[in-house]
Amino acid sequence: MTSCKITFPTRFEVNGVRLKGAINWFQHCIPVENENGEVCLEFVFSEILKPFIIDLKEYVKIGVSEVxxxxSGYAIRMFQLLKAEYDRLKEYRKVVNFDFSLEELKRLLGIEEGNYPDFKNFRVRVLDPIKEDINEFSNQIQIDYEYLxxxxxxxxxxxLVFSKAKTSIPSVTAQEPDKKTRKEKKDKVDLSKLTRAQLKAVEVLVQFGVFEGIAVKQILPTIGGSELEGFEDLFIQKAIQYFQKNAHQQGFTxxxxxxxxxWWHDKKIFDSQSxxxxxxxxxxxLVEDKKAMQKKDPLAYExxxxxxxxxxxxxxxxxxxGK
Incomplete structure (x- = not known):
């Protein structure tokens, strides 16, 4: 038992080789006699481990049924890290970002240095299984990732970590309140003042999965520039296409x-000042598309x-x- 160790990589290198550290679990382990005269083993945890065993001030609750x-063992480790970060910040953000360099991420996952040098292999064998397992088995969070x-x-x-909405098959009696709730939420978004292109832009965003309120209140007001007026829906379509291509996101989820x-609101990727x-x-x-429309379908353009x-x-x- 006294030979059991925790090993971990350190930040120190000698001749290009990263040095590893080790901590013994137990300070000592000796046979003793208890008050009943029975021979027992007495063991004492290493002093350096005590803060991690008896002085825990922060912890994350992980459901056994989830992990x-x-x-993937990598998924279990990342679930612990991401869940802890999400629980810490969810009161302030709906979507929590967690950035890692590739080297840092591999160290956290316990991947030996030199393994998965090809990023495509790393994505297929590590990143995708992490995402699939957490999204399939966690009933608390969903995750996504993007490249830096x-x-x-x-x-x-x-x-990117966000809450997973708990879904269940509703009973007949539960359906009506749900419909009413959805209608009340929809009624709070005023669409009457939108132009035709703005309304179409909202429809495109909603079809993509963006909440109507976010589309109207957070995205639409930031579409600026005289060239975009009357063509907001086409700009949104191009933004979504760009996003799907560069974030490797397909489908409407x-x-x-x-x-x-x-990307739009926090990172301001599509902002004219970015x-x-x-x-x-x-x-x-978009300007090229407008020119093509003006030539091929002048009535639609007008x-x-x-x-x-x-x-x-x-x-x-x-x-x-006019008709």
């Missing part, structure tokens, strides 16, 4: 929508110019009168 089915790059090279990973909102240059790229593409100056309802009245 037991997980197939230096130039074109992936040098880190950003995990709650996870993808949450990550997209982080140094990312994405807004300029999308604007240039209708968009008219519609951008009035609400969708007013435009429909105007359009019907």
């Amino acid at each position: 037991f089915p997980m197939r 790059k230096t130039g074109k090279k992936v040098t880190g990973i950003r995990f 709650e996870q993808s929508a949450a990550t997209f909102v982080v 140094t990312s240059g994405v807004w300029s790229i999308l604007l240039e593409s 209708n968009r110019l008219v519609a951008k100056t009035m609400t969708n309802e007013a435009f429909e009245i105007w359009y019907r009168k």
Whole structure:
């Protein structure tokens, strides 16, 4: 028992080799006689481990039913780390970001130095199983991840953690209150003042999985620039396409929508003032589409110019009168 050790990598290197540290679990382990005259083993934990055993001030509750089915040991470790971080910050953020360099992440997962030098292999064998296991078996959180790059090279990973909505098969009596709740939430979002293109933009976002309120109150007001007026829906489509391509997100899911909102609102990837240059790229593409529309379907182009100056309802009245 006295030879049992905890080994761990350190930050020190000699001749390019990272040194490992080791701590004995037990300070001593000796046979003694108890008050009944029986021979027992007396063992004392190492002094350096005491703060981690008897002086725990922070901890994270992990459900055995969540981690037991997980197939990847890496998933269990990341679930512990991400759940702890999410519990600490969930009061202040709906989506919690957790950034790691690749080297740091591999150390935390106990991956030996030199393993998985090819990032694609690391993604397939480590990152994807982590995401799949946590999202399948945790009933508390869902995660997603995106790449952190230096130039074109992936040098880190950003995990995004958010609450998993508990779903169940509703009973017949439970369906009506749910419908009422959804209707009340929908009624709080005023769509009557939106132009036709703005309304279409909201519809595109909602179809992608973004909540209607977030689309109207957080995303739509930040779409600026005279070139975009009357074409907001096309800009949103291009933004989603860019996101899916560069974040490696396909399909319309709650996870993808949450990550997209982080890109838009928190990271301001699609902001005209952002140094990312994405807004300029999308604007240039939109201008080309506008020119093509003006040439191929001039009536549709002119209708968009008219519609951008009035609400969708007013435009429909105007359009019907013109018919």
